[in-house]
Amino acid sequence: MISVRQMKAARALVAWSQGDLATASGVSEPTIARLESEDGPLGGRLETGEKLIAALETAGVEFIVENGGGPGVRLRKLPLPDQTQKNRQKS
Template sequence: MISVRQLKAARVLLAWSQGDLAQASGISEPTIARLESTDGPVRGRPDTAAALVGALVKAGVEFIPENGGGAGVRLRKRKR
């Protein structure tokens, strides 16, 4: 499960708006805005979170699990 902060950070890394994420994931922009208006883990239906994460991963984001240094996100290295 990812956090709302990870979701927002992933969008920022990609320079995506909520509308961009909506288009890439098939989840409505109002739903994304509602999910991002809270803090903590991304709430809602599991398939909604999976669609959001899937779109971000496909675009090049890696979600980093809690490993003692905190959960986070980063961009995948591009292959040369």
């Protein structure tokens, strides 16, 4: 599971408010506010965390697990425009 700090950082990377995350995940905004009000591991029900993570990953966020440098988040690398065009032509 991710930490509250990772979730806040992920929202910042994609420029989402709590309301935006609520809309994308199907989790209520008050629930997101409650979860983000404490520090540490993301609390709440497992299904709630899974919905939040899925919405942020769909928006392009990658969650980085503890690997000696600490947990974090980053934006997924987008394919180069010419690679995207080649992939579309193959379909």
